[in-house]
Amino acid sequence: MQSKISKITIKGKAKIVVSDDETLVVKEKKKDLKPLFDYLSKRDIDFFPLIIEEDESSIKYKYYETIENFQIDNDSEIARLVSDLHYKTAYFKTVSRKKYKDIYNTLIDNTDYLKDYYNSLISEIDNETYMSPSNYLLARNFNIIMGVLLYIEKELNLWYNLVKDKTRERVCIVHNNLRKDNFLNGDKTILLSWDNYLVDTPVLDIYKFYKNEYKTIDFKSFLQNYNDTFKLTKEEQKLLFIMISFPRKINETSSEYEKVKDTKELLDYIYRTNEVIKSNIFN
Numbered sequence: 001m002q003s004k005i006s007k008i009t010i011k012g013k014a015k016i017v018v019s020d021d022e023t024l025v026v027k028e029k030k031k032d033l034k035p036l037f038d039y040l041s042k043r044d045i046d047f048f049p050l051i052i053e054e055d056e057s058s059i060k061y062k063y064y065e066t067i068e069n070f071q072i073d074n075d076s077e078i079a080r081l082v083s084d085l086h087y088k089t090a091y092f093k094t095v096s097r098k099k100y101k102d103i104y105n106t107l108i109d110n111t112d113y114l115k116d117y118y119n120s121l122i123s124e125i126d127n128e129t130y131m132s133p134s135n136y137l138l139a140r141n142f143n144i145i146m147g148v149l150l151y152i153e154k155e156l157n158l159w160y161n162l163v164k165d166k167t168r169e170r171v172c173i174v175h176n177n178l179r180k181d182n183f184l185n186g187d188k189t190i191l192l193s194w195d196n197y198l199v200d201t202p203v204l205d206i207y208k209f210y211k212n213e214y215k216t217i218d219f220k221s222f223l224q225n226y227n228d229t230f231k232l233t234k235e236e237q238k239l240l241f242i243m244i245s246f247p248r249k250i251n252e253t254s255s256e257y258e259k260v261k262d263t264k265e266l267l268d269y270i271y272r273t274n275e276v277i278k279s280n281i282f283n
Contacts, residue, residue, distance in 0.1 A: 079225035
């Protein structure tokens, strides 16, 4: 006899379905995850959700109870899980030199674009008779922004000199959606939302986690804990610092209040990132 559903709760893109004998999480199926989870199990990795049932359109997962007010201690548990994932699935694959050249060209083009963008912006600001508060804030810190872009340009050239003759690259399973909300705190920590996973450089996971959580984590501590299990190579370290250094554009908005707030957030990101890079975590 089929169990009777007593309650359905919508949480984000998932449904929590409570029946007489079990509670399941039902999500739309975007990718076949069973081969991935089987592979992770063989690599002694068990912090993914258990699949109960699936069909062509949906996946049913085991429901995990969360512990009220449970906090991961100083993000060390997240660092341990992420480094474990990368360490236990890492291998070297053959790549063409063209791949590194393409990465270099993409990043250097982005650097040139941002230099042109901010130079055009400061030219417009310099022609104003009376600067708005947001433009005054940007003008006062213009040299800091350009300094970051010059740092990126220099480090990109150093990185490319390290990798331009390489024909092998270290890759691993990359979750590709790391954020604190995807770590479920229960009897053990479960990492959710694997739909975007791929095989790529571990730098990609750390970069995206930083962009998502730079305000909420002690990233120096995170990297130290990560590095205890899985040490990034010199070229991986350099690429990570290059990628997290990129400043974004100023959001166009009609509200001066929002412009000031956005500019302050941009500068806060630059200062935080500079502190991480200057801390010599990997030395």
